[in-house]
Amino acid sequence: xxxxxxxxxxxxxxxxxxxxxxxxxxxxxxxxGVIKLLNFAHGDVYMIGAFCGFGALSxxxxxxxxxxxxxxxxxLMSMVAVGFxxxxxxxxxxxxxxxxxxxxxxxxxxxxxxxxxxxxxxLTSGEYTxxxxxxxxxxxxxxxxxxxxxSMVLVGTAAFLMIxxxxxxxxxxxxxxxxxxxxxxDMCRLMGINVSRVIAITxxxxxxxxxxxxxxxxxxxxxxxxxxGFLVGLKAFTAAVIGGIGSITGAMLGGLILGxxxxxxxxxxxxxxxxxxxxxxxILILMLVxxxxxxxxxxxxxxx
Amino acid sequence: MSExxxxxxxxxxxxxxNGLLDHMYVFFDxxxxxxxxxxxxxxxxxxxxxxxxxxxxAIMTNALLYVVLCLGLNIVVGYAGLLDLGYAAFFAVxxxxxxxxxxxxxxxxxxxxxxxxxxASIAGVVIGGPTLRxxxxxxxxxxxxxxxxxxxxxxxxxxxxxxxxxxAIPSPSLFGxxxxxxxxxxxxxxxxxxxxxxxxxxxxNSRLGRAWLYVRHDEDAAEVxxxxxxxxxxxxxxxxSIFGAMGxxxxxxxxxxxxxESFSFEQSVLxxxxxxLGGMGRIPGVILGAFIVVxxxxxxxxxxxxxxxxxxxxxxxxxxxxxxxxxxxxxx
Amino acid sequence: MLLQVDGVTLRFxxxxxLDSVDFAVGEGVITSLIGPNxxxxxxxxxxxxxxxxxxxxxxxxxxNRLTKQKPHRVTQLGIARTFQNVRLFRExxxxxxxxxxxxxxxxxGALSAVLRTPRQQKEERWIHEASNECLxxxxxxxxxxxxxxxxxxxxxxxVEIARALATQPKLLLLDExxxxxxxxxxxxxxxxxxxxxxxxxxxxxxxxxDMGLVMQVSESIHVLDxxxxxxxxxxxxxxxxxxxxxxxxxxxxxxxxx
Numbered sequence: 034x035x036x037x038x039x040x041x042x043x044x045x046x047x048x049x050x051x052x053x054x055x056x057x058x059x060x061x062x063x064x065x066g067v068i069k070l071l072n073f074a075h076g077d078v079y080m081i082g083a084f085c086g087f088g089a090l091s092x093x094x095x096x097x098x099x100x101x102x103x104x105x106x107x108x109l110m111s112m113v114a115v116g117f118x119x120x121x122x123x124x125x126x127x128x129x130x131x132x133x134x135x136x137x138x139x140x141x142x143x144x145x146x147x148x149x150x151x152x153x154x155x156l157t158s159g160e161y162t163x164x165x166x167x168x169x170x171x172x173x174x175x176x177x178x179x180x181x182x183x184s185m186v187l188v189g190t191a192a193f194l195m196i197x198x199x200x201x202x203x204x205x206x207x208x209x210x211x212x213x214x215x216x217x218x219d220m221c222r223l224m225g226i227n228v229s230r231v232i233a234i235t236x237x238x239x240x241x242x243x244x245x246x247x248x249x250x251x252x253x254x255x256x257x258x259x260x261x262g263f264l265v266g267l268k269a270f271t272a273a274v275i276g277g278i279g280s281i282t283g284a285m286l287g288g289l290i291l292g293x294x295x296x297x298x299x300x301x302x303x304x305x306x307x308x309x310x311x312x313x314x315x316i317l318i319l320m321l322v323x324x325x326x327x328x329x330x331x332x333x334x335x336x337x
Numbered sequence: 338m339s340e341x342x343x344x345x346x347x348x349x350x351x352x353x354x355n356g357l358l359d360h361m362y363v364f365f366d367x368x369x370x371x372x373x374x375x376x377x378x379x380x381x382x383x384x385x386x387x388x389x390x391x392x393x394x395a396i397m398t399n400a401l402l403y404v405v406l407c408l409g410l411n412i413v414v415g416y417a418g419l420l421d422l423g424y425a426a427f428f429a430v431x432x433x434x435x436x437x438x439x440x441x442x443x444x445x446x447x448x449x450x451x452x453x454x455x456x457a458s459i460a461g462v463v464i465g466g467p468t469l470r471x472x473x474x475x476x477x478x479x480x481x482x483x484x485x486x487x488x489x490x491x492x493x494x495x496x497x498x499x500x501x502x503x504x505a506i507p508s509p510s511l512f513g514x515x516x517x518x519x520x521x522x523x524x525x526x527x528x529x530x531x532x533x534x535x536x537x538x539x540x541x542n543s544r545l546g547r548a549w550l551y552v553r554h555d556e557d558a559a560e561v562x563x564x565x566x567x568x569x570x571x572x573x574x575x576x577x578s579i580f581g582a583m584g585x586x587x588x589x590x591x592x593x594x595x596x597x598e599s600f601s602f603e604q605s606v607l608x609x610x611x612x613x614l615g616g617m618g619r620i621p622g623v624i625l626g627a628f629i630v631v632x633x634x635x636x637x638x639x640x641x642x643x644x645x646x647x648x649x650x651x652x653x654x655x656x657x658x659x660x661x662x663x664x665x666x667x668x669x
Numbered sequence: 670m671l672l673q674v675d676g677v678t679l680r681f682x683x684x685x686x687l688d689s690v691d692f693a694v695g696e697g698v699i700t701s702l703i704g705p706n707x708x709x710x711x712x713x714x715x716x717x718x719x720x721x722x723x724x725x726x727x728x729x730x731x732x733n734r735l736t737k738q739k740p741h742r743v744t745q746l747g748i749a750r751t752f753q754n755v756r757l758f759r760e761x762x763x764x765x766x767x768x769x770x771x772x773x774x775x776x777x778g779a780l781s782a783v784l785r786t787p788r789q790q791k792e793e794r795w796i797h798e799a800s801n802e803c804l805x806x807x808x809x810x811x812x813x814x815x816x817x818x819x820x821x822x823x824x825x826x827x828v829e830i831a832r833a834l835a836t837q838p839k840l841l842l843l844d845e846x847x848x849x850x851x852x853x854x855x856x857x858x859x860x861x862x863x864x865x866x867x868x869x870x871x872x873x874x875x876x877x878x879d880m881g882l883v884m885q886v887s888e889s890i891h892v893l894d895x896x897x898x899x900x901x902x903x904x905x906x907x908x909x910x911x912x913x914x915x916x917x918x919x920x921x922x923x924x925x926x927x
Contacts, residue, residue, distance in 0.1 A: 071474035129657060135473050139420050140613055141656040143477075147606065147649035155646050263602070267485075270478055311489050314482040321475050322467040536783045543782030543789070544775055544796065551758055551769045558756040561718065563744035563773025563836050576779055 041178045043296040049184050049253060051292020052191035056246035057269035058276070058284040059198065060239030066215030066279045067235045070127065073142035075243060076266015077149035078119060082244025083257040084153060085111035087164050099167035101186065108190075108248040112241040119240025120233045128229075146266075153259035161258045164251035187249050194245055195285055198238070202281055207234050215279060264310060268295075271317040277327030286328065291316070358665045382527050386520055394523050396635060398591070401526035402584055403627035405533045407611045408620070409580025412537065414609065415618035416546060417573035418553030420477040423464070423484020424581060424608050429491055429600035430460045431582025432589040436503040437496060439590075446509035446590060450583075457582030458575050460487075465574035469567055484605055492597040502596030506589055522591045529587060533580060537620055540576070549573055603645075610652055616662030625664055671696040671840055671872055672717070672748075677726030679709075679716055679896075686712045687723065688896040694840065694889075699866055700874045701883045703907075704893035705916055710876045711753060713893065714842050718750055719743040731839060745773045749838035751829045753845050753876075757817040763828050764813045767800040770835025774799075800835055806869075807831040807861065823854045830861070834869070841865060843875040847882050855879065859886045884908070892916065 057079050064072045089107035090099060097103035126145050130138040172181035202208035210231045214221050222228050250265070251257045272291040276283025291313065298312050320327065365371050386394040406428060413421045434453040438444040444452075464483045468476050491497045498504075508517035516525060540546050548569045551559040556566050589595050611630040616622020634644050655662065672694040679687040687709045694700045702710050715721040717728055719740040728735040733746050749770070758766050775796060781789040804810040807827045812820060817828055826846060833841055843862075847855050859882060865871050877883050883890065884904040892900040892907060894916040900907055907913055 071478065073477070126653065126657065133660065136414070136418055136420055137656060137660050139473060139477055140609075141653065143422070143606075143609075144649060144653035144656055148646070148653055151646035151649045155643050267478065267482065274475075308489075308493070311486050314486055317482055318467060318479055321471055321479060325471065325475070539783050539785060540779060543779075544772060544777055544792070545779050545782055547765065547768060548772055550761065550765075551772075554758045554760065555756055557720075557740075558752070558758065559769065560740040561744060561750055561752075562769040562832065563741050564769065565739070565741045572779060 035177070038177045039300065041175065041180075043300065044293075045178075045180050045184055047293035047296030048188050048289075049292070050295055051289040052188050053246045053250055053253075053265065053288075054269050054272045054291050055285045055288025056191055056194065056242045057265060058272040058288045059195070059281060060243045061270055061273040062276070062278055062281060062284040063211065063235050063239045065273075067211060067218075067232050068127065068131065070138055070142065071270065071278075072127075072239075073139070073266075074122065074146035074149060075239070076262035076264075076269065077146045077153075078115060078122075078240045078262070079243040079247040079250075079265055079269075080153060080257070080259065080262030081118065081149055082111050082115045082240075082247030083164070083251040083261065084162075084247075085114050085244060086248025086251055087162065087257060089114075090164075090166075094167075099165070101168070104166060104168075104248075104252060105190075108245055111244045111248050115244035115247075116237040116241035119236040123233060123236040146262075150259055150262065157259055159259060161256045163256050165255070166252055168252070183253065187253060190249065191246070194242060198242070198281070201238070207231065211235055267317070268313050271313055271320070274317060274320050274325070274327055277329035280327070280329040283327055283329035379531070383524075386523050391519050394519050396631065398519070398523045398526050400628050400631040401523075401530040402588055402591075403608070403611060403631050404530045404624050405526075405584040406581055406608050407615075407623045407627045408533045408537045409577045409584070410608050411612050411618065411620075411623045412540065412549075412580065413573050413577035414612060415623070416541065416549040416553070417570055418473075418549075419469075419570060419573060420473055420480070421574075421577070421605075422477050422481040422602070422609070423487070423605055424480075424577070425600040425602070425604040426464065426484045426487035427457055427460055427578040427581030428585040428588070428604065429487050429597075430456050430578070431585025432595045432600070433491060433497055433503070433585075434582070435586040435589045436498075436506050436595055440503055440506050441496070446507070447511070450586060453582045453586045454579055457578040460582075461575035461578035462571065464578075465571045469570045469574075481602065481605075484600075484602060488597050488600050488602075491600065497597075500597065502594060503589075504594040506593050506595070508593065509590055516590075522587075525587060526591075529583065533583075534620060534624070541620070545569070545572060607648075610648055613652060613660075614655055614662060616664035619662070619664055622662045622664030626662065629663075670694065671731060672874070673727075673729045674713075674717065675727045675729075677713075677716060677723045677728065679712055679721055679723040686896050687716065690726070690893070690896070690898050692891055692898060692901075694872060694874050696839075696872055697866065697870070698872055698888050699862060699886055700872075700889045700891065701887040702874065702876050702891050702893060703878070703880075703883055707895075708893040709896040710893055711844060714750060714844055714876065717743070718748060718842065741773065744836055744838075747837075747839035748842060749833035749836045749840075750842035751826075751833055751844055751846060753848070755822070755825045755829055757825060757828055757832075759818050761817060762814050763809065763817045763820070764797075764800055764804065766817045766828055767803055767832045767835050768796055770803070770832045770837075771796045771799055774837055800831075803831040803834045806834065806864075808857075822849055823851075826850070827861075830865075834865070834871070838871055840872045840874060843873065843877075845876055845878065847877055847879045855882055858882070862886055 057075065060075050060078070061072065064070065064075065086107050089110040090103060093106050094103050097106055122145055126141050127138065130141050168183055170181060172179050202212060210221070210226050211234070213226065214228055214231050218228055250261070268291060269288065272287035273284050274287070275290055276285070276287025294316065295309055295313060298309055365374065385397065406424070409427070410421065410424045413419050413424070431453045434456045435446065435449045438449040438452060439446055464480065468479045471479065492500050508515065510516060516522065548564050551562065551564055552566045552569050560566055607630055611626035612623055613626070614629060615624065615626020637644050637647065640647070670693040674690060674692040677687055677690045678685065690713065692713070702713065704710055712721060716723050717735060719735065719738050719742065722737065726736070731747060735743055735746070758769065775792050777789040777792050801810060801813070804813055807830055809824055809827050809831065812824060817825065820828065830843070830846070847858055850858060862873055862875070863886065866873055887904060890901065890904060890907045891898060892913050899912045899916060900910045
């Protein structure tokens with residue numbers, strides 16, 4: 034393949050990968066914004082979303098078929114179900130821990146992650162589950178570069194969801210309330226904003242987006258397993274950090290950047306695809322050490 | 338705003354139960370009673386394998402290994418309050434240092450021990466250095482990342498034997514005593530666990546131990562008191578790393594072979610689980626946790642893959658309802 | 670001069686918190702720093718102790734440059750401080766809280782702790798003795814084993830002072846030590862401050878809003894307003910300084926308008 038062809042192939046890979054990372058990173062960043070917690074379990078919410086999408090597809094494929102219509106409905110169902118799961122997790126596990134020392138809530142988040150992971154493990158005995166769809170492998174040919182219709186629709190869907198989120202955050206009351214809560218929670222309470230409800234809605238949306246990404250990943254890769262949330266969770270977190278934790282635009286940007294870096298990184302001779310995970314982790318560590326506020330985040334000045 | 342998890346309110350809720358526990362605490366306040374108890378425990382440990390079969394001895398050896406690892410992680414998490422999710426990395430460093438030096442270079446095992454201490458300290462500084470200034474959420478994820486990097490490197494480098502790891506690690510000898518049976522290693526691990534307990538206890542009650550607590554409770558106030566919080570945290574990492582590496586070193590020669598699978602995130606989680614379950618920050622609690630984590634799967638064998646789920650649910654329940662762990666609190 | 674602050678300017682996100690502040694504290698003198706709310710007094714403390722880095726200026730203490738030093742270094746060099754909101758270590762006893770001050774004056778590390786060397790044991794004994802002495806000096810040694818955060822507020826403030834004294838400072842910075850105290854406790858505080866200077870040879874610099882207390886205990890007063898040093902001198906000089914009166918009255922007028 035010529036250099037240009039490689040470029041476009043990796044560009045398309047990077048866009049798809051970046052979309053998944055961005056959707057999951059959004060959840061991390063929004064949740065961090067409202068309760069200042071890095072929700073360790075978020076990657077596993079993505080995984081549960083993939084399984085729910087799979088389950089939903091089995092339910093509706095009889096009526097709606099297993100091509101795009103059935104898939105979209107399945108994805109929506111997964112988003113709703115997992116969104117509510119996110120709210121339940123927040124109410125049961127995180128809400129009671131908000132006054133406890135920092136270490137406690139972090140370990141609790143880890144515990145939730147383990148419960149989700151091991152539930153899926155127990156149900157599937159650790160096997161990969163094939164996510165079969167009726168989509169063909171049709172696509173568009175640009176010379177030697179082949180871009181599947183599938184990839185385009187997935188990226189388009191992700192973009193649509195992100196635009197919808199932007200609209201929600203900038204134009205609706207709850208969206209503005211969410212931003213207000215991330216700036217100063219106590220002031221919001223004093224102003225009469227129902228902070229608990231805002232937090233619940235944040236978890237609903239964040240988990241829903243992760244579920245969308247999970248379902249789409251299932252479609253794209255063709256299989257799902259209980260451990261898929263682990264790596265993606267860490268990488269999405271990296272993406273959120275790159276963009277600046279707490280910044281919604283940052284999460285989208287960070288996801289895209291990380292997706293591209295990974296896709297193009299596979300072309301670097303030593304790194305190849307074997308070491309790409311180490312590559313991503315190294316980026317994370319370097320970012321946190323040298324520029325923890327990311328590209329779009331604000332610096333915090335601590336007053337004593 | 339009330340804190341549902343404070344020790345005072347919890348012990349107020351169950352005064353009757355605390356009567357017995359208070360008596361026990363008072364009983365063990367007397368130094369002679371304490372030492373008598375330790376002697377009893379030691380005798381039981383020494384005599385036990387002569388009465389039970391090899392299988393149980395092997396399990397106990399594993400439990401004692403966990404005691405060493407958990408005491409090490411306890412220093413990082415329980416004393417210094419740093420959530421390390423990649424502790425298995427230090428375990429791996431010790432095991433692979435010993436494995437490589439004895440197998441590839443033919444070094445005497447006992448000489449590799451100080452080498453393992455050195456590599457562990459370097460690992461502690463490399464992992465701790467950049468991460469210690471980060472807030473606790475980031476620290477957790479970064480240590481996890483480091484743990485994965487170490488495991489990944491072990492799986493993909495030639496010198497560590499790749500995915501199949503190292504085999505044929507020679508057993509050590511000490512003044513003619515050839516250490517290679519299950520029983521031999523059991524006694525070695527008893528010794529190791531005892532040394533780890535004593536070291537932990539002395540560190541806790543020392544200037545450095547107090548410094549860890551000050552930094553953990555209020556970093557800025559600790560700085561104002563003249564405590565260099567970065568150096569103190571780094572010390573926790575390095576010392577925790579040494580504990581882990583010692584566990585790893587003896588683990589390597591015990592098994593005779595090591596592979597990257599023993600040093601996964603799951604391993605880090607199990608050690609953390611044991612520390613939190615038993616009672617973070619308290620030596621008897623940590624020991625209890627180590628035994629629970631190793632022994633419980635033996636009783637739950639039929640449940641197979643449900644085993645981890647049960648542990649996960651247990652961890653969640655502990656965090657929500659009894660975050661100080663199973664080991665009972667002393668009412669102050 | 671024990672502490673010399675020259676031309677220190679501190680800016681936060683566009684706000685000038687300290688504007689070319691010149692300020693000196695003499696050895697063996699009890700000095701007060703006063704000024705309306707928001708004048709920048711605590712920010713000046715934070716700049717001296719290393720928590721804030723001023724954009725301009727120089728701070729010298731006892732022959733050492735303090736600018737750009739980390740807070741723990743500043744304490745090691747001999748400046749101790751208390752906080753406006755008492756910050757004692759939770760879940761630790763009063764004695765353990767005070768022992769934290771001894772950390773920077775001792776050296777034994779992990780190895781000597783694990784081996785329990787004679788040197789380490791001697792050092793531990795010294796830490797206990799010196800900490801107890803600080804507790805006795807401040808008058809709360811009977812609370813030694815109580816959980817520090819369980820004590821009444823007035824006693825917690827004293828634990829903070831004992832903790833600061835344990836670092837064996839040459840200069841003690843007290844941030845609003847009288848806040849929340851009743852008049853009897855305030856008299857005891859004045860006594861304590863004088864004894865700290867007389868019996869321990871430690872110079873004292875305090876931020877305080879209680880004018881009565883300030884006028885009684887201070888030998889030198891500096892007045893800060895909107896980040897600028899507007900006056901200094903003895904109690905009488907400052908009381909009659911028209912700029913000082915205006916700074917305080919100006920604030921009162923604002924409050925009346927609201």
